[in-house]
Structures are given as C-alpha cells and as structure tokens.
Amino acid sequence: MRLVIRPFAIELKEPFALSVGSRTSTPAVLAELHHAGLVGYGEVALPPYLGWTQAAVCQALERVVWPDDPDPLNLDALLTAAASALGDLPPALAALDIALHDLFGKILGQPLYALWGLDLARIPPTSLTLSLAAPEAIQRKARQATEYEIIKLKLGGPDDRALVAAAREATDRPLSVDANQGWRDRAAALDFIHWLAERNVLFVEQPFPARRLDDHAWLAERSPLPIIGDEAIRGMADVIAARGVYHGVNIKLAKCGGLRAARAMLTVARALGLKTLIGCMTETSCAVSAAAHLSPLADWADLDGAALIANDPFTGAQLIAGRLTPRPAPGIGVEPRAPA
Numbered sequence: 015m016r017l018v019i020r021p022f023a024i025e026l027k028e029p030f031a032l033s034v035g036s037r038t039s040t041p042a043v044l045a046e047l048h049h050a051g052l053v054g055y056g057e058v059a060l061p062p063y064l065g066w067t068q069a070a071v072c073q074a075l076e077r078v079v080w081p082d083d084p085d086p087l088n089l090d091a092l093l094t095a096a097a098s099a100l101g102d103l104p105p106a107l108a109a110l111d112i113a114l115h116d117l118f119g120k121i122l123g124q125p126l127y128a129l130w131g132l133d134l135a136r137i138p139p140t141s142l143t144l145s146l147a148a149p150e151a152i153q154r155k156a157r158q159a160t161e162y163e164i165i166k167l168k169l170g171g172p173d174d175r176a177l178v179a180a181a182r183e184a185t186d187r188p189l190s191v192d193a194n195q196g197w198r199d200r201a202a203a204l205d206f207i208h209w210l211a212e213r214n215v216l217f218v219e220q221p222f223p224a225r226r227l228d229d230h231a232w233l234a235e236r237s238p239l240p241i242i243g244d245e246a247i248r249g250m251a252d253v254i255a256a257r258g259v260y261h262g263v264n265i266k267l268a269k270c271g272g273l274r275a276a277r278a279m280l281t282v283a284r285a286l287g288l289k290t291l292i293g294c295m296t297e298t299s300c301a302v303s304a305a306a307h308l309s310p311l312a313d314w315a316d317l318d319g320a321a322l323i324a325n326d327p328f329t330g331a332q333l334i335a336g337r338l339t340p341r342p343a344p345g346i347g348v349e350p351r352a353p354a
C-alpha cells in the first residue's frame with residue numbers, strides 16, 4: 015500500500031467572509047492510497063481558524079508506516095495504528111481515513127452508505143452557506159440559490175438583524191444562522207433568537223466563543239431555537255461534554271479525524287439526545303462526498319463546500335432535490351476530473 019500526499023490550494027469562487035475574517039483560498043491536503051491497481055482518495059481542508067497547517071499535516075502523513083503486507087479490509091486496525099502514529103492531528107487522520115475507506119469500498123465493490131446499511135432516502139436537505147455580505151448581495155444570492163431548500167447565513171457582525179431581514183425578504187425557505195463565536199452578550203443573544211424564531215430559522219450555530227460553556231448552557235436552557243456547537247465540537251469527548259451545554263453538535267470530518275470517528279460521534283450524539291448537523295469546510299468533492307455517505311445519520315446537513323470552490327479536482331456526490339447524494343459507485347464514489 016503506497017500513500018501519495020499532495021498539498022493543494024483550494025480557490026474559492028468568491029471571498030468567504032466570517033465574523034473572524036475573510037479568505038479567498040483554503041489550504042488542503044489530498045491523499046491517494048494505491049493498492050493492487052486501485053486508488054483510494056482522501057482529503058482534508060485546513061481553514062486557518064482550526065490552527066493546523068498544511069505543512070504539519072503533510073509531514074505527519076509522511077511519517078505513517080504501514081505494517082508489512084497490510085490488508086486494507088482490516089480497516090479498523092489500520093486506522094487505530096495510524097491514529098496513534100499521527101498523534102493529536104485529526105486532519106491528517108481525516109485525509110488518511112477517507113482514502114482508506116474509499117479503498118475499502120472499492121475492494122468490496124460497494125458504496126460506503128451501502129456497506130453501512132444506510133438509506134439514501136434519509137439524507138436531509140443540505141443548506142447553502144452565504145458568507146457575511148451586504149444585505150443586497152445576500153438577497154441576490156438567496157434568490158439565485160433555487161436548488162437549495164435551506165439557506166445558511168453567516169452572522170456575528172454588526173448588522174445581523176438587517177441581514178436576516180434581507181434574506182427573509184428574498185425567500186420564504188427556512189434559514190439557519192451561524193454566528194461563528196461572534197456574539198458576546200447573553201441577553202442580547204436571547205432577545206435576537208426570539209426574533210429569529212418568528213422568522214422560520216431552524217437553529218443557531220456557535221453563538222459565543224467556544225470556551226464560554228456557561229454562556230452557552232444559559233442560552234440553551236432558554237432559547238426557543240436549538241443551539242448547535244461547532245467550533246466547540248471536535249472529537250468524541252466534546253460530543254459527550256455538549257450535553258447540557260448545546261442542543262446539538264456540528265460534526266465535520268476534518269475536525270474529528272474522518273469517517274470512522276464521525277460515524278461514532280453521530281451515533282453517540284443521537285444516543286445522548288443531541289441534534290446532529292453534518293458539516294464541511296470549503297473543500298473539494300472528495301471530502302464532501304465522503305461526508306455525504308454519513309448524512310443519513312444526521313438531522314441536518316451543511317455539505318455545500320464543493321459548491322463554493324472554483325478548482326474542484328473531483329466529481330462526486332451531486333445535489334438531487336436539494337440533497338447532496340453520493341454516486342452509487344464503490345467507496346466514496348468520486349472520480350478525478352481530467353486535467354484542463
């Protein structure tokens with residue numbers, strides 16, 4: 015089994031503006047696992063706020079040593095060994111985990127969702143994320159995005175109410191909102207959420223800085239809308255700690271270390287009575303398609319990452335009736351695009 019690692023610069027179609035800053039590209043790492051004439055594809059995108067660098071991920075992946083004559087069908091043991099070799103670097107594990115799952119599915123000749131026994135009819139509609147912009151731009155984009163059933167607004171700036179009002183004028187589809195840790199005041203947040211609850215908003219993501227557990231617990235106890243942790247939720251321990259602090263969790267492959275961890279977290283979150291959102295970074299069809307295979311396990315999906323990028327090197331899951339749906343092809347079901 016041979017691992018090929020490629021640093022890759024994801025170019026965004028438009029600048030992606032959040033309460034924490036704006037960017038036009040996202041560093042990523044693509045992984046290829048070659049074995050017996052098959053190739054498993056993996057990817058992780060590394061938005062700067064996560065604090066993990068492309069160089070660190072590449073260096074960690076170069077250190078991975080497989081046992082002699084590894085059997086990719088021995089997926090769990092190989093991932094456990096890789097996780098301990100990679101140390102505390104979930105994104106490196108995520109790229110490898112996706113590639114190994116892709117290879118696993120290709121050897122067995124089945125898509126991952128089928129190997130897991132998941133029903134594509136349970137895939138929730140995916141939202142389209144509109145980053146912070148002027149109200150007129152939000153309205154134009156909300157009107158254009160006719161193929162999406164849910165619009166997600168990035169908030170946490172000074173004009174949150176105006177942005178929601180603008181989007182609400184443009185469409186009567188449900189909205190979700192993500193403050194990306196941008197709110198500071200408990201009472202103001204609660205007041206705003208009551209206002210949102212009258213405007214067909216489904217949930218609120220990460221209102222306050224992730225470390226402010228007491229503020230989130232206070233808000234969750236009173237909020238008429240579900241409060242979802244994102245930046246506060248990386249691995250399984252965070253899902254367990256979310257009980258009593260959040261109503262739900264946003265699980266992303268890049269944060270938690272890939273499909274094996276995300277699948278376990280989705281199961282545990284549900285058992286704890288937490289709502290689940292499966293999310294993504296601005297990333298290619300590789301990682302987004304991988305996540306789509308797990309999406310029947312989630313209450314909500316926010317898997318629009320590949321729709322926001324300009325240089326997708328893969329084709330994969332497609333938007334069908336507003337749901338990001340994996341191709342019925344072995345593994346994660348992606349194909350490299352022919353070079354332009």
Ligand code: MG
Nearest residue numbers: 192219220244
């Ligand atoms: Mg978020």
